[in-house]
Amino acid sequence: MKLLVIGGSQGIGRSVVLQALAAGQVVLAHGRDEAALAELATHGAHTIVGDLRESATLEALGNRADELGIDTVVASQGVAGDGALTTLTPERIRLVMEINTVSVIRLYHALRATLLERRGIFVVIASQASLRPERFDSAYCASKWAVLHWVQSMAALESPHGVSVRAICPGRTKTALFDDAMAGFAAAAEMSLEEYTEMILGLIPLRRFAPVEETAAATLFMAAHAPRPTVLAETGGEVPYSIAPFLVGGHQG
Template identity: 35%
Template sequence: MSGPVAVVTGAGQGIGLATARRLSGAGYRTVLVGRDRAKLDEAAAEIGGATLCVEADLTVPAQVEGLFDTVEATWGWAEVLVANAGTSLAAPITQTTDAQWQQMIDSNLTAPFRCIRRALPPMLEARRGRIVVIASVVAKRGERLVSAYTASKHGVLGLVRAVADEVARHGVTANAVCPGYVDTPMTDATVAAIADRMGTSTDEARAVLERRQPIHRLVRPDEVAAAVLSCVQNGAINGQGINVDGGAVQS
C-alpha cells in the first residue's frame, strides 16, 4: 500500500464517512476513527481501498496518543488530519448544566486541540500537512438554544485561525469547514428534539431546519466533504472558515 495518510475522526457516519470516501478516492490511505467499531468496519467495507479502523474516545487524552501511535506504527505519519468528531446539545442557557457545558467543550474544542497538537510535529518536520476541522456556521454567529455548542464552535474556529498563522511558513495549512444543517444522524437527533419541544411531527420539525437555509433543504454530507477536499488539495487556502450552508451566513 502506498499514498499519503489521512486521519478522519468521527468517520463512521455522516460528514466523516463522506470525507473519508472522498479522501480515499483521491488516493489517500484513510484512517477511520470513532467510538463505534461496528460502524467503522461498515464504513471501511463501503469505502474499500486502504483503510485502517481505530476505535477511540478522543475526549480521553491517552486515547488520542494511542490513535496516532497506532497510525504511525502501521502506516507512518499522517499528512492530513480531518477533525470531524463532535457532538451537539440544545437547551436554553438557563437550563444548561455545568456537565453539559463541559461536554461541549471537551468534545468540540479540547479533543480537536489534542489531535492537532499530536498530529503537527511530523507535519512540521516534513514541511507539509493539512489540518481541517469541521466547525459550524454557529462558529460565526450566535443562535438561540445552543449556547454551549455555539461557544465550543467559536472556540475551535479561533484555534484553527491561530494554528494557521503559526504553521503556514512550515508548509502546513489549517482550515475550518462550517456547515449549516446537514442531513446526518446528528441532525436527526436535533429534529427529534425540536419535534418534542414544539409538539409537532419530525417531518414538520425537519422542515423548520430546511427553511432556515436559503436553499430550503439540508446540506448533503458529500457537499461538506467536497469543501474539505478543496482545503486538502489547495495549499493557498489557510486560516479560513469556509461556509457550506446554502447562503445562511454570508461571509
C-alpha cells in the first residue's frame, strides 16, 4: 500500500501515519503544521504542507500522489463545529462546511486520475454525527451528513471503474478536535466540562472515549485493498444499530 493521509499532522490522521509506517508502508503525510510533519519525517514519512482551502495545495497533492504512486487515501482533515446557535458565527459555519465537506470533494477530484490508474481506495473519516443529529453541533452534523452522502453516491459511481470510496464514522476519540468540541458542548449546555463528560459517558455502553490508536486502526481496516463495507459505524455503541442499518450494507472489493 502507498498511502496518502490528509490531515496526517495531528490526531487520528497522525496515528494512521505512524501505524502504516510501522507496518512498512510508504506514507505521504499532509498537514499545515510544518513542525509536526518534520517530526513524522523522522519516522520515515514523506510530507507535504498546505492549506486545503487553496487550489495550489490540491494541485500539489495531485502531482505528488502521482509521483509516489499513491493507491490509497485517508481523508482525516476536519474542524469542530461546536457551539450554541447564538455563538456559532457565519465564519465558523463556512469553515466547517469548507473543510469537512467541500475540501473532501475537491480532494477526490484532484486525486481521481491517480486512483483510477491504480484501482485505489479513498477513505473519508466522517463521524457518528453523520448518522444522527447531535444537540449543539448543528453545523458539524450538517457537514458530516453531507460528506457521508457524497461517499455513498461516489461509491456507486466509481465502483464500476475500480475505485472504492468508503467512510468510517467514528465515535468520540481523544484528540485536540474532541477537546475543542467537548468544551464547546459543555458551555452551550451550561454545564461544567466534568458534568458534561459524565453525562456523555452515560450514553456510551463502553463508558469510555476511544484512544486515538483504536480509531486509527479501524481506519486502516477500511483502507485495506480487500472487500470492506462502504460505511463502518465505529461508535462504541453510542449510535444504536437501529439508526444506521441502511448505511452499513454493501461490500466493495
